[in-house]
Amino acid sequence: MKIAIIGTYPPRQCGIATFTHDLYQSLLHSSTQDHRIFAVSDGSEYVFPEEVEFIIDKEDLSSYFEAAQIINEKFDACIIQHEYGIFGGDTGKYIIDLLKNIKVPVVTNLHTVLEQPNQFEYRIIRELAQYSSKVTVMTQRAIDMLEKIYEINKQSIALIPHGVPQFECDQQIAKRKLGFQNKKVMLSFGFLGRSKGFETAIKAVANIENDDFVYIILGSTHPNVLRTEGDVYRDDLMEMVMNLNIGHKVQFINQFASEKLLKEYLSACDIYVTPYPNEHQISSGTLSFAVGAGTACISTPYWYAKDLLAEDRGILFPFNDAHALSMIVNDLLDNPTKMRYYRNNAANYGQQMSWENVGKRQLALLKEVNVEQTTTISLKNTVNNKVLTPIFQTNNRLSS
Numbered sequence: 001m002k003i004a005i006i007g008t009y010p011p012r013q014c015g016i017a018t019f020t021h022d023l024y025q026s027l028l029h030s031s032t033q034d035h036r037i038f039a040v041s042d043g044s045e046y047v048f049p050e051e052v053e054f055i056i057d058k059e060d061l062s063s064y065f066e067a068a069q070i071i072n073e074k075f076d077a078c079i080i081q082h083e084y085g086i087f088g089g090d091t092g093k094y095i096i097d098l099l100k101n102i103k104v105p106v107v108t109n110l111h112t113v114l115e116q117p118n119q120f121e122y123r124i125i126r127e128l129a130q131y132s133s134k135v136t137v138m139t140q141r142a143i144d145m146l147e148k149i150y151e152i153n154k155q156s157i158a159l160i161p162h163g164v165p166q167f168e169c170d171q172q173i174a175k176r177k178l179g180f181q182n183k184k185v186m187l188s189f190g191f192l193g194r195s196k197g198f199e200t201a202i203k204a205v206a207n208i209e210n211d212d213f214v215y216i217i218l219g220s221t222h223p224n225v226l227r228t229e230g231d232v233y234r235d236d237l238m239e240m241v242m243n244l245n246i247g248h249k250v251q252f253i254n255q256f257a258s259e260k261l262l263k264e265y266l267s268a269c270d271i272y273v274t275p276y277p278n279e280h281q282i283s284s285g286t287l288s289f290a291v292g293a294g295t296a297c298i299s300t301p302y303w304y305a306k307d308l309l310a311e312d313r314g315i316l317f318p319f320n321d322a323h324a325l326s327m328i329v330n331d332l333l334d335n336p337t338k339m340r341y342y343r344n345n346a347a348n349y350g351q352q353m354s355w356e357n358v359g360k361r362q363l364a365l366l367k368e369v370n371v372e373q374t375t376t377i378s379l380k381n382t383v384n385n386k387v388l389t390p391i392f393q394t395n396n397r398l399s400s
Contacts, residue, residue: 001076003027003076005027008020008081009021009049011047011048012041012045016083019111022165022355023355026356026358027359027363038052041055058087058088061089061094064098065097071102078102078105078106078107080106081109082112091123105133106131107133108134110125110136132156136362138161139282139307141307142282145282162353165355166355167263167293177264184213184270187218187290189265189286190218191222192234195276197320200322201273202237202244213249218253218257262289263293266289269295271329274286274287277319279319281303281304287299287308291308294350296315296346298325301317311345312341
């Protein structure tokens with residue numbers, strides 16, 4: 001089964017691009033086929049790697065139709081990475097125009113499911129489900145929301161967790177390499193922007209008692225933020241650090257967190273924190289990676305964190321509560337056994353989320369929907385040219 005994967009792709013620096021690349025690699029390792037990428041471009045990328053079969057111009061509708069034609073001619077199935085903002089047209093509707101013209105089975109992976117969508121956002125998700133063989137999400141909460149809010153049949157939805165890489169580097173080796181020998185390291189990573197809540201974590205650091213503690217904020221400013229306001233947010237955070245007199249305990253690494261760099265820092269860290277101030281987040285690659293690395297994870301209770309860190313796989317603290325965060329960190333630093341307990345729980349669960357396992361689950365799902373499509377076609381070839389109602393609906397079409 002030769003698979004076309006649609007999404008943003010490196011050299012684009014965004015979470016979806018990284019996800020698409022990791023998914024592509026996992027599919028290659030799980031099968032012998034030469035799968036290919038259909039990269040959605042906003043013009044910021046200079047050169048794509050050789051696995052990119054076709055470049056979809058985000059704002060050119062004709063390129064979506066051309067992509068659909070190539071997929072129908074050369075591929076057996078398609079996986080779409082959907083996130084608001086990466087596709088062209090009103091609310092990204094061009095991806096629907098592409099879907100309507102694809103004849104092979106399609107699995108659409110939803111990276112965002114909104115609790116209070118506007119009418120256009122609602123319609124996009126409904127039509128993605130209508131014209132896809134299956135939609136996949138990363139948490140049970142997302143399945144519940146699709147059923148209750150978007151009225152999508154549960155049989156049209158599959159749960160596949162966010163993939164994470166293998167972490168094989170010894171922690172002490174990683175610490176020595178990065179210059180953190182004898183340090184207790186807390187890490188946050190990802191694009192910097194005002195929706196990340198890093199100021200809460202910085203305020204908490206002012207109350208961390210351990211003299212060997214260091215907090216690392218790894219990541220560059222989000223490209224969209226950089227275009228509109230530059231590094232103002234980073235500058236504000238650095239000024240806060242200076243005002244709190246904790247410059248010796250906080251380090252900013254102003255660099256895009258490539259997978260290689262990320263694996264080094266996650267291997268070295270003891271504690272990982274996501275201090276996001278907004279509850280309405282249904283997935284998080286950063287937190288997924290931290291669990292996969294076996295860190296002691298601390299997070300505010302946004303949707304994805306509540307699901308991923310359940311059953312003592314991590315610790316939650318209230319939104320914008322620096323005092324609560326500092327108490328948790330101090331407790332973990334003072335109790336190595338408790339730190340180990342949370343690290344082990346995360347690492348054990350992270351094995352289930354390895355990209356190797358996620359790739360196998362994606363392939364199994366595509367084979368399943370391919371069988372359903374074949375069954376549908378055979379049911380239509382009835383005696384006396386009489387068409388029967390198919391047991392399996394190829395595209396799970398919904399009533400309007």
